[in-house]
Amino acid sequence: MVEIDTALVKNLIAAQFPDWATLPVRPVATSGWCNRTFHLGDTMSVRLPSAERYVAQVEKEHRFLPELGLGLPLPIPVPLGLGKPGQGYPWPWSVYAWIEGxxxxxxxxxxxxxxxxxxxxxxxxxxxxxxxxxxxxxxxxxxxxxxxxxxxxxxxxxxxxxxxxxxxxxxxxxxxxxxxxxxxxxxxxxxxxxxxxxxxxxxxxxxxxxxxxxxxxxxxxxxxxxxxxxxxxxxxxxxxxxxxxxxxxxxxxxxxxxxxxxxxxxxxxxxxxxxxxxxxxxxxxxxxxxxxxxxxx
Structure with a gap:
């Protein structure tokens, strides 16, 4: 099991999305089983697969969610950035717009x-x-x-x-x-x-x-x-x-x-x-x- 914590997320953001490097990172109140999710500032979230069997979902969401969102009556996640393996984390990961609720x-x-x-x-x-x-x-x-x-x-x-x-x-x-x-x-x-x-x-x-x-x-x-x-x-x-x-x-x-x-x-x-x-x-x-x-x- 890969350890996914605030320090890792901060390092990944600093290395791959330097424009967001000064934004605070904190865990969400309730994270999922398949992914670990963190707040990035007040308007974004970072989502990292917790195991290899969930990795294929990352590319799928980045490819299809923008299209699906156009035809739906309610908001769905909007991908803002596709992260690469790094800082000891072995898989792709995502930055999304935060949805309040x-x-x-x-x-x-x-x-x-x-x-x-x-x-x-x-x-x-x-x-x-x-x-x-x-x-x-x-x-x-x-x-x-x-x-x-x-x-x-x-x-x-x-x-x-x-x-x-x-x-x-x-x-x-x-x-x-x-x-x-x-x-x-x-x-x-x-x-x-x-x-x-x-x-x-x-x-x-x-x-x-x-x-x-x-x-x-x-x-x-x-x-x-x-x-x-x-x-x-x-x-x-x-x-x-x-x-x-x-x-x-x-x-x-x-x-x-x-x-x-x-x-x-x-x-x-x-x-x-x-x-x-x-x-x-x-x-x-x-x-x-x-x-x-x-x-x-």
Whole structure:
């Protein structure tokens, strides 16, 4: 693991972007797992991949985000500088314009249903952008936008590991229904990680969408998981109605949510118990949403 701290960022900026060398550098309040992020002055941020498997995302964002931003109703990150390896740091890195906003949560959102509709409108605009030159789903997007079958073995191992805690036949049925269909329309741009930490709120409303590292072109099902991870039933229904996708796409979306919840709950010893409990809640909501479809009242 590469140590990424304030001193490293200051040295990188001084060596490669001397015009910004006098600006203060400080860590953001909450940094992501895939990248470490720092404030650069008051109007910029520095973002550095935390491991080699996230490096491909840097060039992708620099190439495509300026184009995507032109067709979207809300701000997304704007790349200002592409850094090179140096000062002991082995990978490319980025400078972005800073976007003000709070992390979305039940505390910061004023009206969850309005928020769900605003997010649906953003995604509809994203999916409408010409994706013909975009990167097909693959390792760079951790297969977001691609086939769930990539995670079949991992998911089934997690189901087996949790056999004493979950309804194995029911969970397996949900998973297999998710695997049974594919996206048959043209590939669309997907964000790939539509989660609370990547949705910014100002004055209680959705204000910006950040972190397109898992973006790709393909199946939009992966962008729907937030229906179970954040929304209550009225907001989820509004979100579902607004995006207007077919039932099979929603089954694949359940599969994406199920995979993430299962591998987290079945995670290695030492996994944060609060995180496990959160993902158990997601699992319960996914199951509850599936039961009426399966004919269970």
């Amino acid at each position: 709070e992390r979305s949560s039940l505390r910061t959102i004023t009206d969850l249903t309005v928020f769900a509709e605003d997010l649906a409108d953003f995604l509809l605009a994203l999916w409408a952008i010409d994706a013909s030159d975009g990167p097909p789903a693959g390792q760079h997007s951790f297969h977001r936008g691609g086939s769930l079958a990539v995670y079949d073995a991992e998911t089934r191992r997690s189901i087996t590991a949790l056999s004493g805690e979950i309804d194995v036949p029911l969970i397996t049925e949900i998973w297999e229904r998710a695997l049974a269909s594919t996206w048959k329309n043209r590939p669309v741009w997907v964000h790939g990680d539509v989660a609370e930490g990547n949705l910014l709120v100002r004055n209680g409303r959705l204000a910006a969408v950040i972190d397109f590292g898992s973006s790709a072109t393909g199946d939009p099902a992966c962008d729907l998981v937030i229906a179970w991870t954040l929304f209550d039933e009225p907001a989820a229904r509004a979100f579902r109605d607004r995006v207007g996708l077919d039932p099979q796409t929603w089954e694949r979306a359940r599969g994406w949510g199920l995979w993430k919840a299962l591998i987290t709950v079945a995670g290695a010893p030492g996994t944060n118990p609060l995180v496990k409990e959160q993902h158990r809640g997601w699992l319960d909501r996914i199951v509850a949403d599936h039961l009426p479809i399966a004919g269970v009242p």
